[in-house]
Amino acid sequence: MSIFSRFLLCLLLISANAFSQKEKSSFQIVPLGIKGGIDEKNLSAYLLAPANTKDFICLDAGTVNAGIEKAIENKVFKVSTSEVLRKYIKGYLVSHAHLDHVSGLIINSPADSSKTVYATDKCMEMMENHYFNDQTWANFGDKGVGFPLKKYHFQTLNLGEETPISNTKMTVKAFPLSHVNPFESTAFLVKSEDSYALYLGDTGPDSVEKSDKLKALWTAVAPLVQSKKLKGIFIEVSFPNEQPDKFLFGHLTPNHLMTELHILEDLAGKGSLNNFKIIITHLKPPAKNITKIKEQLKSQNDLGLKIIYPEQGKKFEL
Numbered sequence: 111m112s113i114f115s116r117f118l119l120c121l122l123l124i125s126a127n128a129f130s131q132k133e134k135s136s137f138q139i140v141p142l143g144i145k146g147g148i149d150e151k152n153l154s155a156y157l158l159a160p161a162n163t164k165d166f167i168c169l170d171a172g173t174v175n176a177g178i179e180k181a182i183e184n185k186v187f188k189v190s191t192s193e194v195l196r197k198y199i200k201g202y203l204v205s206h207a208h209l210d211h212v213s214g215l216i217i218n219s220p221a222d223s224s225k226t227v228y229a230t231d232k233c234m235e236m237m238e239n240h241y242f243n244d245q246t247w248a249n250f251g252d253k254g255v256g257f258p259l260k261k262y263h264f265q266t267l268n269l270g271e272e273t274p275i276s277n278t279k280m281t282v283k284a285f286p287l288s289h290v291n292p293f294e295s296t297a298f299l300v301k302s303e304d305s306y307a308l309y310l311g312d313t314g315p316d317s318v319e320k321s322d323k324l325k326a327l328w329t330a331v332a333p334l335v336q337s338k339k340l341k342g343i344f345i346e347v348s349f350p351n352e353q354p355d356k357f358l359f360g361h362l363t364p365n366h367l368m369t370e371l372h373i374l375e376d377l378a379g380k381g382s383l384n385n386f387k388i389i390i391t392h393l394k395p396p397a398k399n400i401t402k403i404k405e406q407l408k409s410q411n412d413l414g415l416k417i418i419y420p421e422q423g424k425k426f427e428l
């Protein structure tokens with residue numbers, strides 16, 4: 111065989127191999143907002159849908175309108191802002207009631223269509239009592255104080271219970287997180303067919319929170335990591351390692367993230383997180399801190415994680 115034909119054969123084998131390893135994606139994600147503070151046009155909100163559908167759920171809703179506009183600018187959506195808001199977003203999953211996770215939902219509610227808002231009972235109670243209460247804002251919900259306008263169905267999620275997400279083929283299971291103990295945030299395990307995506311709202315590390323909530327979550331999802339059914343984890347890193355534990359305010363640093371993910375790896379098996387997709391959310395400005403966080407995560411990535419930094423209005427797949 112000539113050197114040239116050997117070369118061709120080699121190329122062919124490499125590309126065949128690459129092709130067989132490329133799996134079909136299960137989810138599409140369009141981030142509407144990605145930061146953990148200050149920039150009100152770019153706060154935590156992630157649209158998630160089964161691949162090849164327009165049945166999106168919005169995971170947290172810090173920024174909605176500005177994110178949809180950005181996605182339209184990027185040609186991710188070819189319809190109007192109003193159509194994305196009213197028709198593509200089938201519901202909201204709210205991890206906790208902090209304003210950087212709900213302000214987009216509140217402000218856009220007059221223009222929105224009828225749909226379901228999902229949250230745990232504590233979070234829902236806060237939204238009913240402090241936001242949709244006919245005083246700070248009209249009550250667009252179907253329960254709570256004042257005069258309910260019944261645009262939104264406020265559905266309480268029971269922890270650990272698989273709940274269908276209306277008008278989609280997805281289901282969700284909620285897990286509690288500790289976000290300055292005893293204040294709770296939520297993790298959502300979303301299922302589409304036989305695939306899963308895990309989204310964590312704000313959380314501190316178990317060691318600082320004096321909690322076992324992350325440990326319990328890792329224990330619950332470890333079998334899905336093992337079976338490769340879990341396609342990715344959205345998790346926050348708010349501060350660089352220089353932030354002292356006593357000033358974490360219920361957030362993670364690169365050090366704490368890696369410690370937590372090592373616990374997950376211990377549960378799922380050595381090497382189980384190699385090439386596993388970790389989507390880093392809630393990076394807090396200033397920009398120099400964000401740069402530092404990225405450098406630290408890169409240098410501490412001994413698990414072989416595939417670290418993804420989402421960008422506002424840019425679609426990606428899992």
Ligand SMILES: [Zn+2]
Pocket residue numbers: 146208210211312392
């Ligand atoms: Zn937050």
Ligand SMILES: [Zn+2]
Pocket residue numbers: 206208289312
């Ligand atoms: Zn928070």
